[in-house]
Amino acid sequence: xxxxxxxKNLHKSFGGTPxxxxxxxxxxxxxxxxxxxxSGSGKSxxxxxxxLLEYPDxxxxxxxxxxxxxxxxxxxxxxxxIGMVFQSxxxxxxxxxxxxxxxxxxxxxxxxxxxxxxxxxxxxxxxGMADFAGRSPKTLSGGQKQxxxxxxxxxMEPKIMLFDEPTSALDPEMVGEVLSVMKGxxxxxxxxxVVTHEMGFAREAASRVVFMDEGKIVETGxxxxxxxxxxxERTRQFLKRTLxxx
Amino acid sequence: MTGAMPGKNRxxxxxxxxxxxxxxxxxxxxxxxPRSGISLYGELPLWARLIPGIFALLGAAAWFLPxxxxxxxxxxxxxxxxxATQIAEHVVFPVVDTYLSVRDLTRIPEQGKFLDSMxxxxxxxxxxxxRGLSVTLRxxxxxxxxxLLLAIIFVFFRTLPxxxxxxEIAVFLKRSGNFLVKTYVNVFRGTPMxxxxxxxxxxxxxxxxxxxxxxxxxxxxxxxxxxxGFVVVTLNTAAYLTEVLRGGIEAVDKGQLEAARSLGMSYxxxxxxxxxxxxxxxxxxxxxxxxxxNIKDTSVLNVIGVAELFFVAQDxxxxxxxxxxxxxxxxxxxxxxxxxxxxxxxAIEKRMNLEVKELPSSN
Numbered sequence: 011x012x013x014x015x016x017x018k019n020l021h022k023s024f025g026g027t028p029x030x031x032x033x034x035x036x037x038x039x040x041x042x043x044x045x046x047x048x049s050g051s052g053k054s055x056x057x058x059x060x061x062l063l064e065y066p067d068x069x070x071x072x073x074x075x076x077x078x079x080x081x082x083x084x085x086x087x088x089x090x091x092i093g094m095v096f097q098s099x100x101x102x103x104x105x106x107x108x109x110x111x112x113x114x115x116x117x118x119x120x121x122x123x124x125x126x127x128x129x130x131x132x133x134x135x136x137x138g139m140a141d142f143a144g145r146s147p148k149t150l151s152g153g154q155k156q157x158x159x160x161x162x163x164x165x166m167e168p169k170i171m172l173f174d175e176p177t178s179a180l181d182p183e184m185v186g187e188v189l190s191v192m193k194g195x196x197x198x199x200x201x202x203x204v205v206t207h208e209m210g211f212a213r214e215a216a217s218r219v220v221f222m223d224e225g226k227i228v229e230t231g232x233x234x235x236x237x238x239x240x241x242x243e244r245t246r247q248f249l250k251r252t253l254x255x256x
Numbered sequence: 257m258t259g260a261m262p263g264k265n266r267x268x269x270x271x272x273x274x275x276x277x278x279x280x281x282x283x284x285x286x287x288x289x290p291r292s293g294i295s296l297y298g299e300l301p302l303w304a305r306l307i308p309g310i311f312a313l314l315g316a317a318a319w320f321l322p323x324x325x326x327x328x329x330x331x332x333x334x335x336x337x338x339x340a341t342q343i344a345e346h347v348v349f350p351v352v353d354t355y356l357s358v359r360d361l362t363r364i365p366e367q368g369k370f371l372d373s374m375x376x377x378x379x380x381x382x383x384x385x386x387r388g389l390s391v392t393l394r395x396x397x398x399x400x401x402x403x404l405l406l407a408i409i410f411v412f413f414r415t416l417p418x419x420x421x422x423x424e425i426a427v428f429l430k431r432s433g434n435f436l437v438k439t440y441v442n443v444f445r446g447t448p449m450x451x452x453x454x455x456x457x458x459x460x461x462x463x464x465x466x467x468x469x470x471x472x473x474x475x476x477x478x479x480x481x482x483x484x485g486f487v488v489v490t491l492n493t494a495a496y497l498t499e500v501l502r503g504g505i506e507a508v509d510k511g512q513l514e515a516a517r518s519l520g521m522s523y524x525x526x527x528x529x530x531x532x533x534x535x536x537x538x539x540x541x542x543x544x545x546x547x548x549x550n551i552k553d554t555s556v557l558n559v560i561g562v563a564e565l566f567f568v569a570q571d572x573x574x575x576x577x578x579x580x581x582x583x584x585x586x587x588x589x590x591x592x593x594x595x596x597x598x599x600x601x602x603a604i605e606k607r608m609n610l611e612v613k614e615l616p617s618s619n
Contacts (some may be wrong), residue, residue, distance in 0.1 A: 032470050061518055090520035100515035106532040113529060114519035159515075166519060 011038040013059065014170060014201055020069030022055055029055045031225045033069070037170070037203060040194045044212035044233075045205045047222035053205040056222070057172050060203070061092040074169060084115060090118055091165030096173040099155040101147035107134070107158050108143040110166045119166070133161045137191050158190055162193075169197065170252030173204040177211075189215075209253055213237050221245045275335040276316040282342035283309030296345050308338045355379055364576050372579045381572050381582075387570030389589055395485050395557070395564060402486070404543060405491025408536075410437045410494060411501040412527065437498065444495030450556040452492060457484040457560040484511040485562040489554060493546055499540075500546070504539030505531060508533035540608075544601040548594055564591060 013036050020033040030052045037043050045053045058064040060076065061072060064087050071079045078088055102110050111130035115121045121129070134140040139155040147155060154177055163171060173192065177185045189211050196202060196215050206212060212219050212233055219236040221229045229242045237253070240246050257505070286297045286305050297305050315331040348463045358365060358376040366371035378385070413433035422430070461479045470536065508531050516526035554568035565586050572582035
């Protein structure tokens with residue numbers, strides 16, 4: 011399989027405090043990589059370094075064969091190929107659901123209004139939100155908002171999707187609808203990196219699980235290995251506290 | 257609603273009681289000091305003049321009696337109608353009477369006759385007051401709109417973030433843009449508009465003529481009093497609205513910008529299409545308030561001789577040698593205009609919120 015993303019010796023610190031130390035990771039096409047770890051372990055920052063919402067202090071990130079951390083890279087073009095879903099949805103409050111989906115295709119990809127709307131409607135159908143096209147985001151439930159947010163990224167036809175704790179802000183009842191959309195995406199062959207606390211999702215949908223602690227990758231492996239037979243002591247501790255006793 | 261539901265409204269409705277009280281007070285006035293001249297109640301016998309007061313007493317009492325439930329809802333409209341006739345009797349008719357008595361006078365009534373003097377001045381000087389009001393409204397509306405447009409440009413520079421990957425030149429430009437706008441805002445918010453008016457009116461044309469090397473007369477032709485007033489109001493408003501807009505923009509959730517950028521929009525696109533619309537909406541009540549403030553504050557432009565409402569009142573003062581009557585007329589006009597404008601703005605704001613709730617079908 012093709013390597014789509016490669017992170018080499020990545021370091022990042024905020025005001026002198028190291029957040030990420032010497033991160034090395036490769037992601038292959040159609041892989042679903044779940045990043046787990048306790049709060050403050052640098053999972054979200056790592057994700058944000060991949061579409062350059064944060065710039066790494068040192069190290070290199072290659073995406074689809076190009077070094078994106080090199081100077082002179084067109085960040086806006088790059089970001090059209092990397093979708094991102096946030097914990098707090100961040101739907102545009104001044105737009106309808108459909109407007110949220112058509113804004114970037116029209117303004118960034120320069121699609122015309124009609125074909126952008128048609129495409130947006132198709133993507134909305136795929137996440138089960140087509141009936142809500144004319145609604146304002148604030149009238150939606152959390153799960154509905156997150157499904158629209160996923161659709162908003164998908165409509166750009168990204169090569170990879172980054173999920174930053176997509177279900178952490180949701181009521182427990184609504185976690186399922188979002189996870190099932192994500193599972194559908196994975197099944198359709200989308201490459202995904204998912205920062206999550208949903209161990210059930212990681213176990214079921216991940217092709218690989220990355221465990222991070224204190225800004226370092228402690229252990230990487232298939233879910234069966236990480237969850238049932240982790241090598242590192244720190245991983246074992248973390249899982250003991252987060253997984254319900256079997 | 258009042259009185260419609262049995263068991264509710266046992267307590268007197270406060271506005272009904274106030275209405276009843278007002279009617280009673282006017283009834284006493286009608287009985288004690290009946291008017292001569294044009295009058296509704298003047299020719300009526302004493303018992304007829306007492307009817308409004310008695311009705312008001314009974315009406316107020318009705319709120320305490322549960323069995324009166326059905327007629328309660330008629331009491332308040334009836335009280336309003338009665339009060340309207342009494343206001344006509346004691347406020348409108350006296351003014352009309354006074355107008356008729358001063359209509360054919362050739363000289364203003366003597367000092368002590370306050371109402372007569374006011375009606376005399378108003379009846380002769382109203383075209384000037386109207387012209388002054390028109391200048392006031394035009395200046396404040398045009399100044400607020402132009403100031404808002406200027407503020408939108410300024411606030412863009414004021415909120416430019418310095419990114420960690422910006423080159424030295426970009427950082428320098430952003431910092432100096434920010435500094436210039438901050439200085440502008442401080443200067444214009446930290447000095448009275450009256451002082452700004454004088455400086456701009458007397459200094460700017462001279463400076464412009466020197467700068468562009470054109471004769472002073474040419475500049476003066478363009479830089480009229482109205483232009484000067486417009487420039488002053490615009491620059492002043494822009495300073496206040498820059499800060500108002502900055503507050504509105506900073507109240508927009510940071511995630512909105514991140515989401516826009518993560519979809520590949522440039523900073524400028526994200527600000528223009530996502531952040532500014534929300535920020536301006538946040539600031540809308542304060543922007544409307546600035547318009548109301550401008551209606552009142554354009555009065556300081558009298559210092560350079562702009563013929564707005566206050567200036568006209570001052571003119572009337574010199575014309576009739578009366579110190580406060582013209583200003584009371586001006587105050588009444590200002591009050592009517594600001595109150596009705598604020599009502600209008602409130603109605604528009606309410607409607608805009610409703611529209612959001614009703615959910616537009618598509619953008």
